Amino acid sequence: MTAEAMTVLDIRGISRRFGGLQALSGVSFSVNKGEIVGVIGPNGAGKTTLFSTLVGLIRPDSGTITLDGKNLAGLKPHRVAALGMTKTFQNVALFAESSVLDNVLTAGLLRHGVEAARSEALNCLDRVGLRAVAHKQAGDLSFPERARVELARALCTAPKVLLLDEVMAALNHSEMQEIMALIRSLRRDGVTLLIVEHHMRAIMNVCDRIMVLNFGRLLADGTPEQVAHDPEVIEAYLGRSLEKRR
Ligand SMILES: Nc1ncnc2c1ncn2[C@@H]1O[C@H](COP(=O)(O)OP(=O)(O)OP(=O)(O)O)[C@@H](O)[C@H]1O
Ligand SMILES: [Mg+2]
Structure with a gap:
């Protein structure tokens, strides 16, 4: 398969400002079909804003969002959902x-x-x-x-790309295991997943790749192993050790 055929979602230079606050700043990444990608970062880093922008709830000031080769510029959430991308709400x-x-x-x-x-x-x-x-x-x-x-x-x-915004918040350990099993079974069905979570063990465990947002910028993008050992990520978010963050 060519690289292009494998890419399901391509984001180029997404920026969004709220008044004086630059919530997203030139965020670019692409996601392959069937990948499970984690998005982590401190409170207020822009994770929910990123997801809302991807599904058409928030309009970016600049940048492009391409799903399966289609430009989503200006599409409303129900149109984006009909094309195959949807998100869960952090505040259900x-x-x-x-x-x-x-x-x-x-x-x-x-x-x-x-x-x-x-x-x-x-x-x-x-x-x-x-x-x-x-x-x-x-x-x-x-x-x-x-x-x-x-x-x-x-x-x-019936999403092709599903964005999960903190669906494991408030779940106990066994409920979290069940959701992780569900996430893996969705991937087996060909669904691509982007997951925002503060539960580090869960996200490191279930994701193929992790992106770190900090002050609206992409600080790191790599395997869980790479990200967990990235000094900038540790400084910005993880603290001195992963163990401290449960
Ligand atoms: N509609 C809005 N109007 C004004 N400011 C907003 C709006 N939505 C988000 N913000 C601000 O943008 C920044 C990013 O918020 P966002 O909700 O994306 O962060 P987050 O990474 O999801 O944080 P958390 O981990 O707490 O959920 C924050 O400073 C937030 O206050
Ligand atoms: Mg959020």
């Missing part, structure tokens, strides 16, 4: 009065009629281990369960 906001199933089904309507979306939504709930609570009100779920509903919602758009 479900329709609390609606059933879990209906919350997920809505995402499926992007590409299916209601009945097909319902069966697809049930499959996605199965995949995240929530089939049993499909008919509960979303507002009655625990916080970790809501994070899984958010994941099921993203899956229900």
